[in-house]
Amino acid sequence: MQGSGNDSTFPCLFMQHVTPDKIYHVTVMPCYDKKLEASRPDFFNQEQQTRDVDCVVTTGEVFKLLEEEGVSLSELEPAPLDGLYSSVSTQEPTSHRGGGSGGYLEHVFRHAARELFGIHVDEVTYRPLRNKDFQEVTLESEGRVLLHFAVAYGFRNIQNLVQKLKRGRCPYHYVEVMACPSGCLNGGGQLKAPDTSSKELLQHVERLYSMVRTEEPEDVPGVQELYRDWLHGEGSEQASCLLHTSYHAVEKASSGHSIRW
Numbered sequence: 308m309q310g311s312g313n314d315s316t317f318p319c320l321f322m323q324h325v326t327p328d329k330i331y332h333v334t335v336m337p338c339y340d341k342k343l344e345a346s347r348p349d350f351f352n353q354e355q356q357t358r359d360v361d362c363v364v365t366t367g368e369v370f371k372l373l374e375e376e377g378v379s380l381s382e383l384e385p386a387p388l389d390g391l392y393s394s395v396s397t398q399e400p401t402s403h404r405g406g407g408s409g410g411y412l413e414h415v416f417r418h419a420a421r422e423l424f425g426i427h428v429d430e431v432t433y434r435p436l437r438n439k440d441f442q443e444v445t446l447e448s449e450g451r452v453l454l455h456f457a458v459a460y461g462f463r464n465i466q467n468l469v470q471k472l473k474r475g476r477c478p479y480h481y482v483e484v485m486a487c488p489s490g491c492l493n494g495g496g497q498l499k500a501p502d503t504s505s506k507e508l509l510q511h512v513e514r515l516y517s518m519v520r521t522e523e524p525e526d527v528p529g530v531q532e533l534y535r536d537w538l539h540g541e542g543s544e545q546a547s548c549l550l551h552t553s554y555h556a557v558e559k560a561s562s563g564h565s566i567r568w
């Protein structure tokens with residue numbers, strides 16, 4: 308459960324036995340666009356008359372708030388992580404495989420290789436095309452391409468991808484598209500680099516991110532607990548309803564542009 312920033316309300320509801328309208332849900336995101344996303348009608352709970360996410364602040368804004376309060380992050384003692392799940396160790400943060408933008412391509416790729424072709428993929432290898440933000444991943448067997456995936460990050464590469472689609476020359480089964488070059492780690496809401504180049508800062512962030520221990524989502528005890536105890540198992544109607552969302556075109560009049568954060 309990650310990525311959209313609007314998908315993590317329900318464990319709080321169930322596990323702390325409070326209704327959504329009694330929760331003020333704040334997410335910290337690398338991105339200003341998440342504010343608009345949270346304001347979409349898709350994420351308004353009609354039944355409870357409340358939003359799934361009440362407030363989105365960017366990492367840069369958190370840093371600024373701390374600065375205004377005279378708090379320096381480097382001087383703070385690490386605090387234990389707050390855990391929603393009884394079986395999960397709260398001492399160490401963990402991440403997913405597949406980069407800093409959610410890792411969906413890698414997860415879908417491995418899953419598809421296993422389920423469709425019975426092939427176990429350990430390391431996913433990216434082949435850069437025009438630049439490091441447009442890369443391909445293939446699964447081949449006996450000279451045949453079984454899966455053909457790509458990542459296209461940044462509008463320049465997205466434009467190229469759209470051109471391919473328009474010309475009917477898009478060979479991919481799946482494309483991970485992200486608006487920011489280098490993905491979310493380079494999001495517009497991230498901290499700015501004051502005394503180092505933004506490229507160096509990004510490389511530093513990528514290095515730190517790659518050091519976080521990774522886990523397969525299905526192996527995380529909290530995820531198993533969630534499915535077992537709260538969602539009536541994988542593939543259940545409840546899981547489908549609560550974990551999936553859909554997007555609809557935003558009408559101008561109800562756009563989030565007028566919302567003050």
Ligand code: SF4
Pocket residue numbers: 337338339340341408485486487490491492493494495
């Ligand atoms: S790629 Fe950029 S715009 Fe897209 S979600 Fe990540 S930070 Fe936001």
